[in-house]
Amino acid sequence: NRLEQELIYYIEKLDINEEKQRLNNHLEYFIITMETGTGQGKKLGFISQEIGREINTLGSKSNHAEMQKIVVQMKDELEQIKEQVLNVM
Template structure:
């Protein structure tokens, strides 16, 4: 049973990548920024806000699936609750 150090390093790198949520956080922040800009504009934004909320939901779900910490899981649940409230409001926007 020889241990393959290269394989161990590869598996550790893959695991670290699977647990890393930085990319999702960056994309989520970007979607939030675009969402705010759309709200500040004068153009009709209902469809755009709906699309952005779907993208935010996708990022939040990915963060949740990578969460290996109870505190982070709690934050993900709160984000989902708040996003659901936002999505309900979007239904009233043209």
């Protein structure tokens, strides 16, 4: 019984579906916010922070080299987005 609990715990720690869903939600919200017009710089900055948190969580849960590469690419893209958001603010 204890072994089953430990296995479930570690399997849940490796499951990234929840993070992927939240990341998708944040990305959709980011796009919607961009489309609403001017004066959204601060909000876009906050959404970018949330996107970064999800990307970091994906990276910490991943044990695969290919996934780590993708996480690094996502972080790089996010930094570029943050720079653009700063230009809007």
